[in-house]
Amino acid sequence: KEKVEITKEQQALMKVIADAYNRHQIPQDVAKKLLQDQYSAEENFLLLTEMATSQVQVLVEFTKNIPGFLSLNHEDQIALLKGSAVEAMFLRSAQVFSKKMPNGHNEVLEDRIRRSGISEEFMTPMFNFYKSIGVLHMVQEEQALLTAITILTPDRPYVKDQQAVERLQEPMLDLLRKLCVLQHPQKPQYFACLLGRLTELRTLNYYHAEMLTSWRMNDHKFTPLLCEIWDVE
Numbered sequence: 411k412e413k414v415e416i417t418k419e420q421q422a423l424m425k426v427i428a429d430a431y432n433r434h435q436i437p438q439d440v441a442k443k444l445l446q447d448q449y450s451a452e453e454n455f456l457l458l459t460e461m462a463t464s465q466v467q468v469l470v471e472f473t474k475n476i477p478g479f480l481s482l483n484h485e486d487q488i489a490l491l492k493g494s495a496v497e498a499m500f501l502r503s504a505q506v507f508s509k510k511m512p513n514g515h516n517e518v519l520e521d522r523i524r525r526s527g528i529s530e531e532f533m534t535p536m537f538n539f540y541k542s543i544g545v546l547h548m549v550q551e552e553q554a555l556l557t558a559i560t561i562l563t564p565d566r567p568y569v570k571d572q573q574a575v576e577r578l579q580e581p582m583l584d585l586l587r588k589l590c591v592l593q594h595p596q597k598p599q600y601f602a603c604l605l606g607r608l609t610e611l612r613t614l615n616y617y618h619a620e621m622l623t624s625w626r627m628n629d630h631k632f633t634p635l636l637c638e639i640w641d642v643e
């Protein structure tokens with residue numbers, strides 16, 4: 411039985427990533443808003459574009475705290491952010507969705523999202539992902555590391571120096587693996603399962619542009635930042 415322990419520098423890395431993640435958390439207010447009132451498809455779309463725009467700004471701040479990220483080639487920094495922003499948004503949405511709320515609130519939230527304006531065909535893949543994240547009961551540190559690992563995916567389009575990105579991603583993967591063994595000793599497959607979620611996350615990437623342009627309303631308006639990050643307009 412391999413004795414797993416977190417080294418001093420891994421503890422320091424964990425602290426940096428977890429603090430950055432907590433500092434740059436989007437307030438859970440979107441779930442509260444959705445629970446308060448039923449909104450029209452137009453109002454929901456506007457809420458989504460506002461949330462997604464602030465999420466990108468939050469993601470940039472979080473990413474700047476990843477050790478070594480700012481020493482990467484500048485074009486590669488942009489390519490990594492552009493390549494991971496949608497996945498980070500769905501990962502964040504899944505974490506909000508998985509939060510245990512008072513009785514019945516989770517069901518109301520799901521219902522409000524089902525009726526928000528998203529086309530029917532995307533409900534299943536999206537909620538399957540949310541539920542597969544929910545059953546993992548990830549701790550904050552795991553969520554923070556998983557987001558950092560998603561950002562540091564070496565094979566994003568247009569990344570020139572993939573090795574440099576791998577060198578930053580590896581210590582995060584090693585730390586997450588140890589954390590999983592220590593946090594979930596009764597689930598030896600837990601780490602593999604987490605990485606499997608990242609594969610499922612990429613499939614949502616594939617759907618996201620269509621999810622937006624097929625939102626049940628006319629004349630979809632996006633912020634300039636979203637046009638940059640999402641493949642829309």
Ligand SMILES: Cc1ccccc1NC(=O)[C@H](C1CCCCC1)n1c(-c2ccc(Cl)cc2)nc2cc(F)c(F)cc21
Nearest residue numbers: 440441454457458461462465502503506507523526621
């Ligand atoms: C939670 C967050 C944080 C940061 C950034 C974005 C978001 N996400 C949102 O604001 C939208 C809202 C928006 C308003 C309509 C309902 C869905 N949202 C989506 C979503 C659905 C479809 C697409 Cl294409 C994208 C996202 N999944 C959600 C799951 C949740 F539990 C939740 F509370 C909000 C969720």
